[in-house]
Amino acid sequence: MSLEMPEPDAGVLARREEIILALRAIVPGEGVIDDPSALLVYESDGLTAYRQPPMVAVLPETTAQVAAILRWCHLNGVKLVPRGSGTSLSGGALPLADGVLLGLGKFKRVLDIDPANRVAVLQPGVTNLAVTQAIEHLGFYYAPDPSSQIACSIGGNVAENSGGVHCLKYGLTTNNVLGVEFVTIEGEIMRIGGRGLDAAGLDLLGVIVGSEGLLGVVTEVTVRILPKPEAARALLLGFATVEGAGRCVAEVIAAGIIPAGMEMMDRLAIHAAEAFVHAGYPLDVEALLIVELDGPEAECSELIGEVEAIATGNGAVYARISQSEQERLNFWAGRKAAFPAVGRLAPDFYCMDGTIPRRRLPDVLTRMKMLSAQYGLGVANVFHAGDGNLHPLILYDVNKPGDLDKAEEFGADILRFCVEMGGVLTGEHGVGVEKRELMPVMFTEADIAQQWHVKCAFDSKSLLNPGKMFPLLHRCAELGRVHVHGGQMAFPELPRF
Amino acid sequence: MSLEMPEPDAGVLARREEIILALRAIVPGEGVIDDPSALLVYESDGLTAYRQPPMVAVLPETTAQVAAILRWCHLNGVKLVPRGSGTSLSGGALPLADGVLLGLGKFKRVLDIDPANRVAVLQPGVTNLAVTQAIEHLGFYYAPDPSSQIACSIGGNVAENSGGVHCLKYGLTTNNVLGVEFVTIEGEIMRIGGRGLDAAGLDLLGVIVGSEGLLGVVTEVTVRILPKPEAARALLLGFATVEGAGRCVAEVIAAGIIPAGMEMMDRLAIHAAEAFVHAGYPLDVEALLIVELDGPEAECSELIGEVEAIATGNGAVYARISQSEQERLNFWAGRKAAFPAVGRLAPDFYCMDGTIPRRRLPDVLTRMKMLSAQYGLGVANVFHAGDGNLHPLILYDVNKPGDLDKAEEFGADILRFCVEMGGVLTGEHGVGVEKRELMPVMFTEADIAQQWHVKCAFDSKSLLNPGKMFPLLHRCAELGRVHVHGGQMAFPELPRF
Numbered sequence: 001m002s003l004e005m006p007e008p009d010a011g012v013l014a015r016r017e018e019i020i021l022a023l024r025a026i027v028p029g030e031g032v033i034d035d036p037s038a039l040l041v042y043e044s045d046g047l048t049a050y051r052q053p054p055m056v057a058v059l060p061e062t063t064a065q066v067a068a069i070l071r072w073c074h075l076n077g078v079k080l081v082p083r084g085s086g087t088s089l090s091g092g093a094l095p096l097a098d099g100v101l102l103g104l105g106k107f108k109r110v111l112d113i114d115p116a117n118r119v120a121v122l123q124p125g126v127t128n129l130a131v132t133q134a135i136e137h138l139g140f141y142y143a144p145d146p147s148s149q150i151a152c153s154i155g156g157n158v159a160e161n162s163g164g165v166h167c168l169k170y171g172l173t174t175n176n177v178l179g180v181e182f183v184t185i186e187g188e189i190m191r192i193g194g195r196g197l198d199a200a201g202l203d204l205l206g207v208i209v210g211s212e213g214l215l216g217v218v219t220e221v222t223v224r225i226l227p228k229p230e231a232a233r234a235l236l237l238g239f240a241t242v243e244g245a246g247r248c249v250a251e252v253i254a255a256g257i258i259p260a261g262m263e264m265m266d267r268l269a270i271h272a273a274e275a276f277v278h279a280g281y282p283l284d285v286e287a288l289l290i291v292e293l294d295g296p297e298a299e300c301s302e303l304i305g306e307v308e309a310i311a312t313g314n315g316a317v318y319a320r321i322s323q324s325e326q327e328r329l330n331f332w333a334g335r336k337a338a339f340p341a342v343g344r345l346a347p348d349f350y351c352m353d354g355t356i357p358r359r360r361l362p363d364v365l366t367r368m369k370m371l372s373a374q375y376g377l378g379v380a381n382v383f384h385a386g387d388g389n390l391h392p393l394i395l396y397d398v399n400k401p402g403d404l405d406k407a408e409e410f411g412a413d414i415l416r417f418c419v420e421m422g423g424v425l426t427g428e429h430g431v432g433v434e435k436r437e438l439m440p441v442m443f444t445e446a447d448i449a450q451q452w453h454v455k456c457a458f459d460s461k462s463l464l465n466p467g468k469m470f471p472l473l474h475r476c477a478e479l480g481r482v483h484v485h486g487g488q489m490a491f492p493e494l495p496r497f
Numbered sequence: 498m499s500l501e502m503p504e505p506d507a508g509v510l511a512r513r514e515e516i517i518l519a520l521r522a523i524v525p526g527e528g529v530i531d532d533p534s535a536l537l538v539y540e541s542d543g544l545t546a547y548r549q550p551p552m553v554a555v556l557p558e559t560t561a562q563v564a565a566i567l568r569w570c571h572l573n574g575v576k577l578v579p580r581g582s583g584t585s586l587s588g589g590a591l592p593l594a595d596g597v598l599l600g601l602g603k604f605k606r607v608l609d610i611d612p613a614n615r616v617a618v619l620q621p622g623v624t625n626l627a628v629t630q631a632i633e634h635l636g637f638y639y640a641p642d643p644s645s646q647i648a649c650s651i652g653g654n655v656a657e658n659s660g661g662v663h664c665l666k667y668g669l670t671t672n673n674v675l676g677v678e679f680v681t682i683e684g685e686i687m688r689i690g691g692r693g694l695d696a697a698g699l700d701l702l703g704v705i706v707g708s709e710g711l712l713g714v715v716t717e718v719t720v721r722i723l724p725k726p727e728a729a730r731a732l733l734l735g736f737a738t739v740e741g742a743g744r745c746v747a748e749v750i751a752a753g754i755i756p757a758g759m760e761m762m763d764r765l766a767i768h769a770a771e772a773f774v775h776a777g778y779p780l781d782v783e784a785l786l787i788v789e790l791d792g793p794e795a796e797c798s799e800l801i802g803e804v805e806a807i808a809t810g811n812g813a814v815y816a817r818i819s820q821s822e823q824e825r826l827n828f829w830a831g832r833k834a835a836f837p838a839v840g841r842l843a844p845d846f847y848c849m850d851g852t853i854p855r856r857r858l859p860d861v862l863t864r865m866k867m868l869s870a871q872y873g874l875g876v877a878n879v880f881h882a883g884d885g886n887l888h889p890l891i892l893y894d895v896n897k898p899g900d901l902d903k904a905e906e907f908g909a910d911i912l913r914f915c916v917e918m919g920g921v922l923t924g925e926h927g928v929g930v931e932k933r934e935l936m937p938v939m940f941t942e943a944d945i946a947q948q949w950h951v952k953c954a955f956d957s958k959s960l961l962n963p964g965k966m967f968p969l970l971h972r973c974a975e976l977g978r979v980h981v982h983g984g985q986m987a988f989p990e991l992p993r994f
Binding site for chain 1 (some may be wrong): 522526612613614615636658671672681683685691693697698699700701702703704706707708711712723724747748750751752753754792793795796800826854855856919921922923927928932936939940941943944947948950951952953954955966
C-alpha cells in the first residue's frame, strides 16, 4: 500500500502495561481489550485496504468514563482514535500502533424522543436506521440515510457529516444535528447547540460536525426529526446519452423542484445492478435516473408530471412511474445493491467520493472514460446526481501487481478533476487517511493553516486521531504548497480593558 | 449607561494621523472619513443607547482593499470594527474610540444568479430585501427575512446569523448560506464553502456565520435561493389564555406541520398594533397567533384545516382565514408594525431577544408578569412562537432617573430565566456588547475558554471587534465563573511523523 503510516513512539509502546492499567482503573471489567487477537477486529474500517491494530481498545459506557480516559491520555501524552461502527470509507477510524482505540459501541440508548420540538436525543452508538425505527410509530423519521445505515452509528455520521440519497432535499448530517454533548481532550464535558436553531456566542457545532474525530469525542447527539411524507413515488428515466441525463438533472433543479432523491447510474452500473437484483431497469440506455418525489399526494403527482416533461425534453427514451409501493422499493433495490453488484464485475473495486457542480456531470463522465482507457481499469458510475456527488467505482484486482496503485492514482486523478471543475474532494465519506495528501489540491497554504489553528484550539497536543485529514508535513513540504508552521503562536488572555 | 467601555489606547490615539495616511494609501479619495462631525453617523447601530464615534472610518470597494486594510492594522496593532448597515440590535457594530470603523457599504453588487444550482452570489452590502428583488422575476426568493430587511445587509445577516418570521420553516441565515469569501486579520483571502452542501476538511463556515465580526471580514456571500411557493395563506387565531395559545403552538409542530411562520402577540401588543394599523385583530383575547401555511394550494388548504382544528382543541375563541392576498398582508402588517406601535405606549422601549423550548412559553409569560410588577415597568410581548424566540418589549422612560437601569435589569432577568428554562441568550440579535456579561449565565468556564481559543485561532491579537460577545475579564473574575486564561498555549506544528 502507498499509505505512509507514522513510526510508532517507542516510549509510548514501552508504557503499554501502565496505560492498560490506567484505562482499567477508569473502565472496569471487560471494557479494556488488550489481547492481540481480540484487537484484530479493530484493525481496519470500511476502507479495508489499510490495516493496523491498536495498542489497546477501551469501550467506555458513560460520558464520565470518556472524560476520564481523555483527561488521562492528555496528561500522559497518549494518542486516541475514536470509533463508531467502523464503517468509514476513508480510513477515518484506522487505529494507531501506539494509540488507544476509543470505541463508542456501548453508547446504544435512545435518550429522548420529543415530537413537540421535533427532536430526538441519542447516544452516539445508536445506528442510523435505529433512529428512524425508534420514532416511526409516531409518524416521524430521520432523513440522512447513508447506504450503510443498518450498521453505521449516528456518532460516526456526525464525525463524517454523512449523506445519503435523501440528502438532496433534506440536507446532510450537519443540517440535521441541533446539538451535541462533547468531551474535549482535556476531559471537559460541554453542551454545544441544543433543541433550537440558534445559540449565543461562537457556533462551534458546525466545525464539530464533520471534524472526523480530530476535535473531541461526541457522547450525545440531538437530531431534528421529520414527519413522514403522505406519499412517495419514484420515476425511472432512461437516456441514450449521459449528457441528456446530466442536463435533465440540472433542469429539474432549475425548475424549482427538489426531489427527495435523484440518482444516476451509467451503463456498467445499470447492467451489474439488473443482473444482481432484477429491478426492472432498461438495458439499452447509457444512463438511468431514479427520481423520487415525496410530499402530499397532490403535489407528488403534479411534480412527477413536470419531471417527466423535462426528461422528455432532454431526450429520455424510457420513462416509468412506480405504480405501487412495491415497485418503488424495487427501483431503489437496484440502486442500493449497486456496490455489491459491481463487486461481481471484478475481484476488487475502489469507491471514490467527490462532488462537482451538477451542470459539470457530462464533462466529468467524459474525463472518466479517458482516464479509464489510460489506466486500463474499468469504472462503473453511481451518483447522487441531484447534489453532484459522484461515486465512481474503479475496478481492479489486488492480486495483479501494480493494479491497486493504478486504482489509487486513477481515483486521485478523478478527485483532482472534480476540484478543477469547481467541486470538492469529498461529498460524504470524509478525508480520513485516504484523501489527506490531496488536501493541497483544494486548499491554499493559508486555508490549511487556518484549519490547523482551529484544530489546535481544541487539541493543542494533536492527540486526537492524528494522521487523518491533514496532509503529513514532509509530504506537504515536498508539494511546496503547505506552510510549515514552526513558530509558536500564543493564545492571548481574554480581553482585559 | 451601565456599559463599561474600554479605556482608549493613548499610543494608538497619538498615531491617528499616521493611521489615516496609511488607510488613504489603500483607499484613495473619499473612502477614508476622519472629520469628527462626519464620523458621528457611525456612533451607534440599532441599539442607540450606546454611542461612541470611531477614530476613523474607511469604506473600501474591493476585496483587495479590505485585505490590505486588515493586513496593515494587524501589523500595526490597530483594532477594527466591521459594519454593514448598522442595524444590529445588540451593539455589534458599536465603534471604538481607538479603532477603525470598516464599512462594507460599497459592496453593493449582486455578482451572480444561478437558478440551476439554486444559489445567488452577493457582495455583503446588498440589503436582505434586494436579494429577493434580484431573483423574484425568476420565481425565486431568499427565505430569512429580518424585520429590518429593507435596510439590513446580507453581510450583517451573516455576522449576526439573522432570523425572521420565515425562519421557522426555512432556517436562520446559517441554514441558507453555502459559502463566503473571507478575509483574515492577516489579510489572507479565503473561500470557505461554495455552491454545494459539503466541503472537505474542517467546516469553518458554521463558526464564521454568527461570529459577530470577531473572526474576519466577509467580502462575498453565496446563499441558497428557494422557489416561491404556489400559495400562501394566513390564519388568525385568538385565545382567552396565553397557555392555550402556547399549547396550540407546541401541538401544531408535534403534528408534523411546519408553518411558514407562527407568530404570537400578547394583549398589550395586540391592542397597540390594532390601534396603529387597523389589521382587524380581535381585541377581547389574551393572545393572538398568526399562522401562515405555504406550498401547493391543495397542501395549504388541508394544513390550514388541521391547524384550525388543533387551535379549537386548545380553546381558541377566534379564528379567521385570510380570504385574499390583501387580507393575508393585512394580518402581517399588524405584526410587522408591532415595534413602532408599542413605541407609542411609552417614551422608550428595550427589545429583548431570548429563546426557550416552545412548551415553556406559558411559564415564561407568567414570570414576565411577575417581573413587570416587581420592576414597575410594562412589557409587551411579540414572539416568533414557532421556534420559541421571544421579543419582549420593556417599556420605560429614559428621562426618568433609574428607569433605564431598571429596564436593563428586567431584560437580564428575562434572559436568565430563558436559560433556566433550557433556552439561550439570543435568538437572532447576537450577543454584541448588550449581552456579553450574561454569557457566563449560559456557558461554563470551559465553554467560554473553548470559544476564546477558536477566536484566537483566527485573530491572535484580538484586534477584530474587541469588547463584543466575550465577557470582560475583570467582570468575569468578579463573577468567579470564567477562568483567567493567563498561560501561553502554543500551536504545535503540523503533524510530523
